[in-house]
Amino acid sequence: AVNGDDNNNxxxxxxxxxxxxxxxxxxxxxxxxxxxxxxxxxxxxxxPNYDWDRMGxxxxxxxxxxxxxxxxxxxxxxxxxxxxxGNGDYIFNNLNFKVAYPKGAIDYWDSNGNANITIxxxxxxxxxxxxxxxxxxxxxVEISTKGKVIVDDCSFENKRSDYDTYHIEALYIENAxxxxxxxxxxxxxxxxxxxxxxDFEFSDNIIKNAPAQKGNNGLWVMxxxxxxxxxxxxxxxxxxxxxxxxxxxxxYA
Numbered sequence: 001a002v003n004g005d006d007n008n009n010x011x012x013x014x015x016x017x018x019x020x021x022x023x024x025x026x027x028x029x030x031x032x033x034x035x036x037x038x039x040x041x042x043x044x045x046x047x048p049n050y051d052w053d054r055m056g057x058x059x060x061x062x063x064x065x066x067x068x069x070x071x072x073x074x075x076x077x078x079x080x081x082x083x084x085x086g087n088g089d090y091i092f093n094n095l096n097f098k099v100a101y102p103k104g105a106i107d108y109w110d111s112n113g114n115a116n117i118t119i120x121x122x123x124x125x126x127x128x129x130x131x132x133x134x135x136x137x138x139x140x141v142e143i144s145t146k147g148k149v150i151v152d153d154c155s156f157e158n159k160r161s162d163y164d165t166y167h168i169e170a171l172y173i174e175n176a177x178x179x180x181x182x183x184x185x186x187x188x189x190x191x192x193x194x195x196x197x198x199d200f201e202f203s204d205n206i207i208k209n210a211p212a213q214k215g216n217n218g219l220w221v222m223x224x225x226x227x228x229x230x231x232x233x234x235x236x237x238x239x240x241x242x243x244x245x246x247x248x249x250x251x252y253a
Contacts, residue, residue: 001036013070024061029088032066035095038077058101064088069095072121084108087115087147094121097140104142104172111175116147119154126158126168126189138167140189144174151181158188169194181205206243 004016010023016036017023023033058081067082069075072094081101084090090108097105105124108115124140140156143149156170169191173179178199185206186192192207 002038004036020059024059024065027063027065029063030065032068034068034070035076035078036070038079040079058083058107060085061090062086064090066091066093067095068093075121075123078105082106084115084117085110087113089116089118091118092120092122096123096125098125102138104139106141106143109142109144111144111146113145114147115143115145116149117143117145118150118152120150120152122154124154124156124170126156126160138169139172140170142172143176145176147176148178149173149176149180151184153183155185156187156189158190167191171195173197186210203242 001016001018004010004018006018006022008015008017010017010026013034013036017026020033020035020039027033060083062085064086068091075094075096077096077098079098081099081104082092083103084107092106099105101107103109106117106119108117119141126138126140138160140158141151151171158168158170160168168189170186170189171181171193173193173195174197176195176197179193179195179197180201181193181203182201183204185208187208188210189207190211192210193202
């Protein structure tokens with residue numbers, strides 16, 4: 001919290017920590033961290049092993065945690081990425097992400113890991129200054145896990161227009177045992193969901209202003225290209241109730 005102090009005990013609204021870094025370090029496995037104010041991109045410790053001009057600010061989370069806004073109607077803004085490095089359950093509720101980090105505002109990449117990641121009521125904005133990481137392009141969320149991934153009641157807004165230079169994707173999900181994307185709005189993303197998963201639900205979502213990218217006649221959902229699933233014909237897919245507005249001529253099927 002802005003008026004907090006890292007010498008506090010951080011256990012009540014009246015005695016909060018000042019920095020999220022301190023809260024993450026102090027919290028026990030399975031704890032809930034409640035954010036009372038915005039988290040600027042200066043509230044983190046730099047790792048000398050990273051190229052910060054390219055990779056951007058990030059918090060590393062190695063233990064299962066829930067991180068949420070104190071007021072669901074007025075979510076706090078987070079300007080640093082959450083990079084998950086452990087296993088277990090990770091939950092993110094009612095947060096506004098404005099993150100210039102090419103691998104996403106929420107990043108977990110361990111094909112042998114077993115993190116279950118739930119994202120609800122969160123808003124993601126891909127800003128115009130979001131850098132591209134070589135070989136990665138730009139993502140809002142990037143996850144590789146053997147666990148489950150749930151995205152519900154969220155919104156994703158892309159403000160970049162250099163579609164022919166970088167892959168710009170809202171969700172890039174690999175290896176998850178189950179992926180569920182429901183009740184979520186995607187605005188301005190040429191690639192909505194790029195996923196390699198055996199069990200995929202994509203329902204009751206809204207797709208707006210989706211441009212074509214790199215010669216694909218329309219948006220990608222689960223690596224869809226012109227209505228085909230070239231790599232995922234055996235995948236279990238439940239797609240219903242979705243709405244596409246002002247797209248580039250591609251009718252989601």
